[in-house]
Amino acid sequence: MVKTAWVFPGQGSQSVGMGIDLMDLPLAKERLAIADDVLGWSVSGVCQSEDNKVSNTLYTQPCLYVVESVLIDLLKERGQTPDLVAGHSLGEYCALYAAEAFDFTAGLRLVKLRAELMSQTSEGIMAAIIGFDREALETKIAETEGVVLANDNNPSQVVISGTPEAVDAVLTTVKSKRAVKLKVSGAFHSPIMGPAAREFQEVLDAVEFQPVVVPVLSNVDPTPMMDSAMLKERLSRQMTGSVRWREISLALPEQGIERVIEVGPGNVLTGLMKRTVKTLTLVNVGTLNQLQTL
Template identity: 65%
Template sequence: MTKTAWVFPGQGSQSLGMGSDLIELPLSKEKFAQAEDILGWSVVDICQNDEAKLSRTLYTQPCLYVIESILVDALLAKQKPDLVAGHSLGEYIALYAAGVFAWSDGLRLVKRRAELMDSAAGGMMAALIGFDQGQLEQTLAENADVVLANDNSAAQVVISGTPEAVKEVMAKVKAKRAIPLNVSGAFHSPFMATAAAEYEGVLASVEFQTANVPVLSNVDPTPTVDAIALKQRLMQQMTGSVRWREISQALPGNGIEKVIEIGPGNVLTGLIKRTCGNLQLENIRTAAELPGE
């Protein structure tokens, strides 16, 4: 059997109309109804009709969790992964797929996470593409107000910090493209410490189980199934860097031959291809792309 990893995208992969064909899947109506009870608003309505809300952290994160987890349920009925990982928010769907927590608990965690991140203010994030690695490392070392938030691949990173510090790095580091991100705060940086401290109590209240399959976490890309370790890693995630390049490199090292990205878009398979070009890559974005009987 081909050893397969499932990976889950996070914020930025959403698109209007996502999940439109999931409504007809068995159990999806129940999940959408349950989500409306927990969230107080309709995932289906926002995904179909409200692009402005869908692009706002408060709504984006729960919508992605619900859509991706419904795809997970449909896929788990037919096959099982050998390893899972998710990018930022995607780590929550990875943990759900691995049986670490109940679906409703996961959605409540994502809801609170989204509320805290949406209310964060005063920070800035920017993506750098085709940059000078040495120059970036030196500039970050010289400025305590900006950090590497997402190490996505050798050619793409995201920096996070105060607006002044982020703009200074963008001006100093040679890059093919430097793109400010439309987010409210300095996510995945020490500037999220207040939000992370408040979130820690919410996370502590949720029971984690031993994972069914190993998980590669954002802050620690070594595989583990240990419930305590997985919760501790998730507690560090809001202020820690997303080490996606290292997660990509760890896949073949753990015997993975095939990677399935579950959720809208193809960001993660694109990043993995740049880091590990010899892996089989597949995307499941819609019900139509789920394997047949």
């Protein structure tokens, strides 16, 4: 039996029309009805909106959670199960759902609040850096107050986050092939998110995590974990902590993983991972056709 990990993409993988081919399935209709009641707006309507409403943080995160959760349940209906799960930023909530740490509704309520808090954040900026000297980058970040490594995606792509002045100081000093400021409302995965994280914590504390059925690799600690209390504690640090995706990718072969299925729209994570680990078989399941041909 081939050991398989399921991984779940986060914000940035969304697209207009995502999940639409799934939404007439009975299971999807049930989930959409619950989601629309919890959210107060239509997930299918937002996903089909031609004005790219789905790329607004307020809507992106709940829509991704719903689409990826439906794919999780459809995979399980077909007898598929992972040996390990992980998710990138928002995707960690989907990984925890796949591991059965909480039910669909509890997870959606957390994601809804997370999206609201993050969309209201107006401080700081983020920038992606591609093709750089890692030692030079890490040295400059260490020397510069107000900036952190937010997403360590793979050896040649990272995202930094912090105050505009600190981010600019890094971008103007560290040579790279390409650097792009991201169109986000604030400095996600940095200490600037502290006030939002504290408000989120009050709600997270009230959610009871159930025993998980597979190990989870968390963004802030990429080691396999099945202790629910520890997974909840790791999640509580996620909003201000770094997404250590490069380390998660490297950890998979160490855990005997041979195949990785990216469950969600697009191929962002498989694209990142193929540059980090050459030995993994990478598969995408984001559409009904991909699901049926798995």
